[in-house]
Amino acid sequence: MLFLVRHAESIENATKYTGFYANPRPWTGPAAHALSQDVVGLTPRGFLQCLWLRQALEDLSRPDPVVRTSQYRRALDTAELALPGLSYQMTALLNEQHYGAATYMTKNELYATYPEGAEDRQTRKHLWTPPGDGGESLAGGVLRRATAFVDGLHTASAADVVAVTHHTAILALRAVLERRPVTELVDEARERKTPNAAVLIYERADGLFHARGAIQPDC
Numbered sequence: 001m002l003f004l005v006r007h008a009e010s011i012e013n014a015t016k017y018t019g020f021y022a023n024p025r026p027w028t029g030p031a032a033h034a035l036s037q038d039v040v041g042l043t044p045r046g047f048l049q050c051l052w053l054r055q056a057l058e059d060l061s062r063p064d065p066v067v068r069t070s071q072y073r074r075a076l077d078t079a080e081l082a083l084p085g086l087s088y089q090m091t092a093l094l095n096e097q098h099y100g101a102a103t104y105m106t107k108n109e110l111y112a113t114y115p116e117g118a119e120d121r122q123t124r125k126h127l128w129t130p131p132g133d134g135g136e137s138l139a140g141g142v143l144r145r146a147t148a149f150v151d152g153l154h155t156a157s158a159a160d161v162v163a164v165t166h167h168t169a170i171l172a173l174r175a176v177l178e179r180r181p182v183t184e185l186v187d188e189a190r191e192r193k194t195p196n197a198a199v200l201i202y203e204r205a206d207g208l209f210h211a212r213g214a215i216q217p218d219c
Contacts, residue, residue, distance in 0.1 A: 029101030050081035101132025
């Protein structure tokens with residue numbers, strides 16, 4: 001079995017329009033990305049969600065699952081709190097989409113600073129490549145990483161796998177696992193994102209993964 005877990009609620013999630021997304025943004029692009037990856041941790045609600053995850057994953061998975069996480073602090077904190085005592089391996093394949101120089105920019109600031117990318121960001125979000133070093137599109141870099149991660153699962157041991165990752169990375173992983181177009185998943189996400197600490201459940205059979213439902217915390 002494979003369990004995709006979106007990290008528990010982070011400070012960024014809880015304060016998106018009052019905290020990091022100031023306009024004008026007070027940081028450079030590299031500094032904003034460093035904040036996002038290395039500093040942003042969980043809220044008190046996120047800690048409660050991790051307690052819920054601890055019991056949920058214990059009930060769902062067999063003993064001693066293989067644990068993989070992104071390199072972002074909010075994913076690492078989620079893994080450490082939800083899966084205490086288990087070792088885990090960080091992998092860049094599960095990282096959130098790299099927004100490059102646009103990290104933490106509001107849409108207004110983004111369109112004013114980089115008008116040449118505004119149309120893609122507004123109408124073809126999956127193809128939009130953020131400006132600056134490291135920027136990657138959902139349909140490009142993120143999907144390639146997701147494909148590599150899933151390919152690695154096919155050659156791994158038969159143990160259950162828990163993968164702690166991020167909203168946009170989950171869209172790409174679902175596209176690979178469920179054999180669906182990224183555009184379809186992006187359209188669904190406009191209506192409803194994967195909730196924080198939600199668990200998406202996949203069963204491996206006949207060389208493919210099959211969706212077997214999802215659960216989410218009530219806190």
